[in-house]
Amino acid sequence: MVEVKLDLREIKEGESRKTFVIDPSQLEFPQEELTFQGGIQGDLILSRRGREITVKGQIAFRANFSCSRCLLPCKKTFTEEISMRYLKGSPKLLSGESEITEENLSTNFYEGNVIEMGGVLRDIILLSYPVKHLCKEGCKGLCQNCGQDLNERDCGCPLAEIDSGWKELKEIA
Numbered sequence: 001m002v003e004v005k006l007d008l009r010e011i012k013e014g015e016s017r018k019t020f021v022i023d024p025s026q027l028e029f030p031q032e033e034l035t036f037q038g039g040i041q042g043d044l045i046l047s048r049r050g051r052e053i054t055v056k057g058q059i060a061f062r063a064n065f066s067c068s069r070c071l072l073p074c075k076k077t078f079t080e081e082i083s084m085r086y087l088k089g090s091p092k093l094l095s096g097e098s099e100i101t102e103e104n105l106s107t108n109f110y111e112g113n114v115i116e117m118g119g120v121l122r123d124i125i126l127l128s129y130p131v132k133h134l135c136k137e138g139c140k141g142l143c144q145n146c147g148q149d150l151n152e153r154d155c156g157c158p159l160a161e162i163d164s165g166w167k168e169l170k171e172i173a
């Protein structure tokens, strides 16, 4: 796992900025069809108030993928917002006194002086990467019958054949 660490001994009280670039291979992504172009860039604003650290900013990355409908290779730049709060200790100890001041700010806990952000970044990227990714909005995809790319031209296959296929599926179910 990659080392994207916030070391409390290096974070000043108040606001400070942290930028980084990570090699995506270090984050151990499961999807083989997701291939990155270049590094994952982060630009964060850290706000420290004693042992509470708020992290806000953006990560950006460029990835190659195949369109889910027409299988055309595409590229896209993804930009994701980060908004996290880190508290020292364990959730149990703090459950009584912790107050969520801002909604949709997710709270995490750390021990010692180091906050490890690799896992969080990995989750954000996985969630941002849509299950169905299209080359363009409204991509018509491939004909299920002959494989023609319907964005290029209409193949003229009778729709009835595809319909009967659906009927058979229904009967089996």
Ligand SMILES: [Zn+2]
Residues within 6 Å of the ligand: 067, 068, 069, 070, 071, 072, 134, 135, 136, 139, 140, 141
């Ligand atoms: Zn497509």
Ligand SMILES: [Zn+2]
Residues within 6 Å of the ligand: 143, 144, 145, 146, 147, 148, 155, 156, 157
């Ligand atoms: Zn066709």
